[in-house]
Amino acid sequence: QKEVEQDPGPLSVPEGAIVSLNCTYSNSAFQYFMWYRQYSRKGPELLMYTYSSGNKEDGRFTAQVDKSSKYISLFIRDSQPSDSATYLCAMPQGDSSYKLIFGSGTRLLVRP
Amino acid sequence: DTAVSQTPKYLVTQMGNDKSIKCEQNLGHDTMYWYKQDSKKFLKIMFSYNNKELIINETVPNRFSPKSPDKAHLNLHINSLELGDSAVYFCASSQGTQYKNIQYFGAGTRLSVL
Numbered sequence: 001q002k003e004v005e006q007d008p009g010p011l012s013v014p015e016g017a018i019v020s021l022n023c024t025y026s027n028s029a030f031q032y033f034m035w036y037r038q039y040s041r042k043g044p045e046l047l048m049y050t051y052s053s054g055n056k057e058d059g060r061f062t063a064q065v066d067k068s069s070k071y072i073s074l075f076i077r078d079s080q081p082s083d084s085a086t087y088l089c090a091m092p093q094g095d096s097s098y099k100l101i102f103g104s105g106t107r108l109l110v111r112p
Numbered sequence: 113d114t115a116v117s118q119t120p121k122y123l124v125t126q127m128g129n130d131k132s133i134k135c136e137q138n139l140g141h142d143t144m145y146w147y148k149q150d151s152k153k154f155l156k157i158m159f160s161y162n163n164k165e166l167i168i169n170e171t172v173p174n175r176f177s178p179k180s181p182d183k184a185h186l187n188l189h190i191n192s193l194e195l196g197d198s199a200v201y202f203c204a205s206s207q208g209t210q211y212k213n214i215q216y217f218g219a220g221t222r223l224s225v226l
Contacts, residue, residue, distance in 0.1 A: 008152070008153075032212040032213075034212075034214070038153075041219075041220070041222075042219055042220070043116070043202055043204075043217030043218050043219045043220050044155070044202070044217045045216075045217065046214055046215075046216070049212060049214060051212070086153055088153075088155065092212055092213045097213065098143060098145075098160050098162065098167055098168060098206075098208075098213060099157055099160070099168055100157070100213060100215060102154070102155040102156075104152060104153060104154045105153040105154075105155075107153075
């Protein structure tokens with residue numbers, strides 16, 4: 001079993017839709033959770049990071065963590081064609097670990 | 113002004129050749145990384161240096177050798193290239209594990225081995 005699992009998609013939605021992207025993880029010691037966005041032929045860029053359980057909102061983006069279920073989500077409201085990208089979840093292997101474990105990424109396409 | 117820059121962006125070469133990829137960061141970070149991203153977008157850590165000291169050395173063929181001349185630079189040399197080395201290689205940097213190891217990535221080097 002991989003430490004972090006993510007549905008590869010692709011996920012195709014119409015503009016304005018609410019998008020839900022998800023990851024599950026196996027290691028209950030993970031405390032910090034990140035979402036990176038990667039446009040085609042570009043490097044990943046940090047979108048959001050959260051600590052422990054709960055929600056964090058930033059504009060149209062909301063990151064949610066459910067540690068009891070080992071499940072994290074990224075919601076995108078009022079999705080735009082410019083949101084079309086691959087979204088990768090990531091988490092440090094330990095609290096002071098240099099090593100990030102990445103999900104395989106979900107490809108999102110927002111249709112105009 | 114690019115924060116993490118890699119050269120070259122594209123590299124097309126024959127099997128058996130030796131090639132190098134260079135990375136530089138101007139963020140003042142003390143930790144740098146090399147990742148390999150395969151065709152399915154899976155991003156896998158290869159190496160990491162903290163203040164020029166190797167701290168992560170994943171199970172990678174010893175044909176791959178990283179070198180960090182200073183904390184702003186991390187290069188990757190690959191000997192005897194094989195078809196399976198074709199991938200996108202990303203360099204990243206972070207300020208240690210502060211801010212929970214938020215890593216900043218370069219634009220990638222797309223390596224094609226023919």
